Amino acid sequence: MSQVLKLKKGSVAGGFMNKDILFVDVKSVRLDRVLTNLFLKMYANGAPLSPLVRRGGYDIENIEEILCKLEEKGKFKGVVANSGAVEDWLRSSLLELVNRGNVVKEHVATLKPLHLLSWRLQNTKYCRDYRASDQLYLMLHSNPSVMAGLVSYLSKGWDKHSGNIVSSENLDVDTTGILYLTQPMKEKNNTRKEIESTPEPFLKEQAALFCDDIRRLLLYKDVLPRTVFIDYLRILCGFHLCLYTLKLVYLLPKMVVAGTRDIPDDWSMVVDVTDNLDSPVAPYACSDMERTENGYGRYIRATYMIDYVQKRRGCSVDEALRILANDNNHSDGYYESDLNNIRDGLPKSSETEFDQEDLKEMLELFPEDDYFDKLIHILEKSNLGASQLRFTRDFVDSVSMKNTSSKLLADSRSRRHPRRGALGSKLLETLVQLLVIQDKPNGGFETRSLSIDELVEEIRNRYGLIINGLAEDRFAETGVEANEAFRINMEAFKDKLRQIGFYTDMSDAYILQKIRPRYKLES
Incomplete structure (x- = not known):
């Protein structure tokens, strides 16, 4: 059986993209364009709004006009x-370009996401984000006060009600340029498209964590330069999209077995902080990422199972999970009908295509009337399942900002260096800025100093990222090699903190070795 079963998307009831689980049609995305589309949804409060694009689209020449x-x-x-000089300014500071530098293929995608109105100037076909912004929007939507605070900051210098620029606001040159470019532009309501209700995030605690990180970031709105704030926002959006997806891959198959989403979140991942692909801690980080890679298939299977049951029963995800664990009729005629449709659409015999004999061979180990498991297996092994496996990996790579200074994952082109968890300097800087803030017992907040161990523990408890694994139960029986690997990882962690300016050895006394806030905030 050398051929792959090819199914058309939508040819069977079960599908992969399930908005109740993950509101993303997973593919590789660019985070700046994700932010642009998120700003549109925030501006429109989720309404079906789209920019009025200039006939023929935008290019650098007509933007100069x-x-x-x-x-x-x-x-x-x-x-x-x-x-x-104006063209150089547009290219370097204002425009997000596809195929930058290619004379033939270079096109304007949109403006850089420095202001809430950045989405107004875009060529829509070059600004696709495969609904990653929808996932971020529903996560933010779960905390209206955080959403309102972010909209207020991003709208600075703009009065939405009058449509005028507020000149008294103190804005940088780039953001001011975006405001003047977008002020005369209009948008259109898509009256044919119904307003979609915003579902609750599937992983509610993960969405709450994202909102809390944005809340903490907003505390810096008056002290951080706008470009730095937006960079932190972009990093946080990618970081949390990646965390959310990695946790789904790990937890969803367990939820299917348990019949409920209320299961312990015991996900964790070792991160290599050394920036050395051959570091002693690399095998532990690679092993954790290999667990995720091996789990993609189970995740895709679980998603197909839930989607099929939902379409059959017209029920919620929670009810679908319960049915899968306790009450799913595998010999239901609904599943049999789809299975027969697939079989009837194949040639009886063919040397060049997947045929009915190949299908029979694929399903020979299943019980005769187990139509449900047969359908799910077919979806997994078809071109659709193979595509989702590839696209899920591509999506995780892009939102993890792989191999950049903001990375959560790293690898090389060599098979000797597979994917592993990592912690880039810009991502670490962003997280430290958030973790030095603590809430006061009586309300308000303040910045504080942290010891190295306290910071490592905060990162582990809050995000599940392991820098020093010696306190982990799963490394309790490890020997000298693991101890040395995590010691080197901790030394690299300290070096990285020194590089980004948060840590200075002022004394040999351990108690004086602290991470000190860059800005003193208190309320």
Whole structure:
């Protein structure tokens, strides 16, 4: 059986993208474009709104023409006289480009996500995010006060009710440029499209953690430069999309077995902080990521199972989980009908295509009337299942910011260095800025100093990321090699903290070796 069974998307009832589980049609995404689409949803409060795109789309030339017209109105100076510098400014600071530098294939995608109105100037076909912004929106939607605070910050300099720029607001040049470019642009309501209700996040605690991180980030809104704030926001969005997906991959198959989503969240992952692909801690980090890689198939199977039961019974995810564990009729005629449709659509015999004999061979070990498991197996082994496996990996790679300074994952092109958990310097900087904030018992908040061990413990307890595994039960019986590996990882962690300016050895006394906040905040 050399051929792969090819099914058309939607040819059977069960599908992979399930908005009740993960609101993403998983594929590789660019986080700047995810933010742009998130800003649109936040601006519209989830309503079906879209930008009015210029006929023929936007390119650098007609964006320069818009700036020239703004100069005629007295909004800009020196645009015509310095066209070369203006183009450089657009390319480096304002525009998100696809195929940057390729004379033939380069196109404008959108403006950089520096302001809530950035989405107004975009070429929609180059700004796809495969609904990753929908997942972020429903996570934020679960905490309206955090959503409102983020919208308020991102709208700075803009009065939505009057449609005017508030010139008294202190904004940087790039954000001001985006405001003037987008002010005259309009949007359209898609009246043919119904407003979708926003479901609750499937992993509620994970969504609450994301909202709490955004709440902490907003405490810095008056002290951080806007570009730095947006960079932290982008990193947090990618980081939490990755965490959410990795936890789903790990937990969903367990939920199917248990018949409920109320199971312990015992997910964790060793992260290699050394930036050395051959470090002593690398085997432990690779082993944890290999567990995830091996779990993709079980996750895809669990998703197909839930989706099939939901379509058959018209029920919620929670009810589908209960049915799968206790009450699923595997010989239901609904499943038999889909199975027969697949069989009837195949040639009886073929040397070049997957045929009915190949299908019979694929299903020969299943009980005759177990139509449900046969269908799920077919979906797993078909081109649809293979595509989801590849796309899920691509999605995790992109939102983890793999191999960048903001990475949660790292690898190389060599098979000697497979994927492993990692902790980039910019991601670490972002997390430290959040973790030095603590809530006061009587309300309010304050920044505090942390010891190295306290910071490591906070990262482990809050995000499930293991830097020093010696306190973990699963490493309790390990020997000298593991002790040395985690010691080296801790030394690399301290070095990285020194590099980003949070840690200075002022004394040999351990009690004085502290992570000190960069900004003193208190309320």
